[in-house]
Amino acid sequence: MSRRNGRLVLVLGDQLTEGAGALGRADPQRDTVVMAEVAEETGYVPHHPQKIVLVLSAMRKFAEGLREKGWQVAYTRLDDPDNTGSICGELIRQAEATGAQSVLATQPGEWRLRTALQDLPLRVSVLPDDRFLCPPDVFADWAKGRKVMRMEHFYRLMRRRTGYLMEGDDPAGGQWNYDHDNRKPAQDDLLREKPIQHGHDDVVVDVINLVARRFDNHFGAVEGFNYATTRRGALAVLRHFVKHHLADFGPYQDAMLTRDPFLHHALIAPYLNLGLLTPAEVCDAVQAAYEAGDVPVNSAEGFIRQIIGWREYVRGIYDLHGPDYAQQNALGHGRKLPGFYWGGPTKMACVSAVVEQTRRHAYAHHIQRLMVTGNFALLAGVDPGAVHEWYLSVYADAYEWVEAPNTLGMSQFADGGVLGSKPYVSSGAYIDRMSDYCRGCGYDVKAKTGEGACPFNLLYWHFLDRHRERFQGNPRMAQMYRTWDRMSEDRRRTVLAEATSWLKRLDSGAEE
Ligand code: FAD
Numbered sequence: 001m002s003r004r005n006g007r008l009v010l011v012l013g014d015q016l017t018e019g020a021g022a023l024g025r026a027d028p029q030r031d032t033v034v035m036a037e038v039a040e041e042t043g044y045v046p047h048h049p050q051k052i053v054l055v056l057s058a059m060r061k062f063a064e065g066l067r068e069k070g071w072q073v074a075y076t077r078l079d080d081p082d083n084t085g086s087i088c089g090e091l092i093r094q095a096e097a098t099g100a101q102s103v104l105a106t107q108p109g110e111w112r113l114r115t116a117l118q119d120l121p122l123r124v125s126v127l128p129d130d131r132f133l134c135p136p137d138v139f140a141d142w143a144k145g146r147k148v149m150r151m152e153h154f155y156r157l158m159r160r161r162t163g164y165l166m167e168g169d170d171p172a173g174g175q176w177n178y179d180h181d182n183r184k185p186a187q188d189d190l191l192r193e194k195p196i197q198h199g200h201d202d203v204v205v206d207v208i209n210l211v212a213r214r215f216d217n218h219f220g221a222v223e224g225f226n227y228a229t230t231r232r233g234a235l236a237v238l239r240h241f242v243k244h245h246l247a248d249f250g251p252y253q254d255a256m257l258t259r260d261p262f263l264h265h266a267l268i269a270p271y272l273n274l275g276l277l278t279p280a281e282v283c284d285a286v287q288a289a290y291e292a293g294d295v296p297v298n299s300a301e302g303f304i305r306q307i308i309g310w311r312e313y314v315r316g317i318y319d320l321h322g323p324d325y326a327q328q329n330a331l332g333h334g335r336k337l338p339g340f341y342w343g344g345p346t347k348m349a350c351v352s353a354v355v356e357q358t359r360r361h362a363y364a365h366h367i368q369r370l371m372v373t374g375n376f377a378l379l380a381g382v383d384p385g386a387v388h389e390w391y392l393s394v395y396a397d398a399y400e401w402v403e404a405p406n407t408l409g410m411s412q413f414a415d416g417g418v419l420g421s422k423p424y425v426s427s428g429a430y431i432d433r434m435s436d437y438c439r440g441c442g443y444d445v446k447a448k449t450g451e452g453a454c455p456f457n458l459l460y461w462h463f464l465d466r467h468r469e470r471f472q473g474n475p476r477m478a479q480m481y482r483t484w485d486r487m488s489e490d491r492r493r494t495v496l497a498e499a500t501s502w503l504k505r506l507d508s509g510a511e512e
């Protein structure tokens with residue numbers, strides 16, 4: 001059908017929210033929605049197969065829902081013979097097919113696509129992504145003139161703007177942040193409520209078969225796929241979390257267990273990032289549970305901080321920085337990413353457990369990402385570009401705007417300290433305190449040097465020593481340097497020599 005007077009309305013795979021952005025401004029009578037499964041998006045990194053199944057299944061069902069509501073949707077499937085392979089190629093093709101002269105888009109999450117849209121030989125209007133709670137100009141205003149942009153300061157602004165957990169001008173319960181009540185280790189508990197099981201309908205089965213055929217060389221298991229692929233399913237996950245896990249979210253958010261990858265986490269990041277849930281409705285649900293007296297303030301606050309604080313803050317940082325965000329490497333790290341990140345063998349039980357649950361579920365929670373795989377890569381001096389590519393590939397919730405600031409900024413200190421005032425490094429003692437990994441490990445967490453010494457213990461001091469010039473003046477690291485300096489010279493020499501030879505063996509593939 002000709003829609004010569006209408007526009008093309010671009011809906012990307014992570015813009016599946018009715019009424020938001022371009023979809024909110026478009027006219028179903030005149031405009032044509034364009035959605036496209038394309039090789040450029042499925043291939044810019046080797047995405048985990050479950051992430052591709054999730055995105056493509058959710059796109060297909062969202063398109064069907066729009067059609068049922070009367071929208072004209074031009075939908076391209078990955079194996080359509082006419083598929084041009086890119087979002088821009090599909091827009092040009094659909095412009096020719098419909099006669100439309102212009103495109104209405106919501107700002108894409110990634111700079112890569114933002115730039116590509118600017119170069120299109122069509123008239124393109126880009127609207128802000130209004131699913132975020134902090135408009136870009138508010139973030140830019142807040143950031144202007146600040147030497148340091150700490151999340152905690154931004155978070156207070158967001159609490160005041162949104163009114164979540166506020167009692168007049170004051171924070172609910174009298175404190176802005178209740179983290180000191182949190183950070184407890186967890187015990188194996190067979191009674192802890194398990195995640196909802198999502199059945200596979202025909203759409204999901206078709207996409208699983210497609211992905212198994214086309215992406216069988218990607219790291220990650222496609223079998224066991226258990227993500228919701230509709231808004232309804234995503235809402236059920238949110239309700240399940242609020243009912244069964246929110247109350248314990250705060251105390252146990254940093255805990256890690258080999259046999260329980262999910263603990264009390266919400267498992268909603270994939271849906272928020274796709275648009276099947278909005279940050280506002282998630283926070284409303286948590287606020288309501290708090291007001292009803294169902295959950296304590298430390299859990300409600302800890303959770304709301306992740307959404308209106310961290311999530312909005314990393315979006316603002318990514319937007320502010322510009323397209324070369326992922327090129328940063330302030331510490332000059334260049335080691336190759338070890339093969340065990342892609343499932344190769346390692347004796348380190350902590351790394352092995354986190355990589356294995358990532359392979360099975362395309363999921364690891366924040367502390368596993370930060371303090372196990374991220375901590376190891378930082379201590380070992382792995383090239384942050386390679387670490388970034390890994391995180392962008394292997395998690396079902398991974399999109400560059402959120403992944404890159406977390407990986408390069410928070411986890412790898414590659415931005416030189418914009419996101420964090422000090423690097424997130426720790427020896428094995430932290431992992432031992434917060435998890436059950438060390439009990440089943442081929443290394444000994446109590447051994448600081450010698451046969452079987454935990455590599456985190458050796459590499460921790462190696463990291464501090466090799467970056468002394470940069471960090472010794474940092475007041476938050478002074479205690480670490482004092483401890484190192486109190487060791488005898490002999491001991492320091494032994495630690496550094498053992499760390500160096502462990503890294504050499506790692507590079508040669510002899511150390512696992
Ligand atoms: P919960 O632990 O239950 O937290 C609730 C929600 O808070 C999450 O769903 C998420 O939307 C939000 N949130 C929590 N922490 C952050 C954070 N630091 N930044 C942004 N939002 C946050 N999150 C992503 O959504 N996509 C990514 O690609 C991603 N990459 C990361 C890479 C590294 C190295 C690190 C350290 C963290 C990364 N995170 C990323 C943040 C966090 O790990 C995930 O949001 C969280 O693990 C998702 O699981 P959940 O939904 O069960 O979260």
Ligand code: DLZ
Nearest residue numbers: 012013014036037038041042055109110
């Ligand atoms: C992640 C992803 C994948 C795997 N495939 C598609 C796709 O085929 N079509 C599409 O429109 N979007 C896809 N996406 C999401 C995009 O990569 C995402 O929109 C950009 O990274 C911008 O955030």
Ligand code: SF4
Nearest residue numbers: 350428438441445454
């Ligand atoms: Fe990880 Fe070290 Fe503990 Fe082993 S001993 S699980 S390597 S922290």
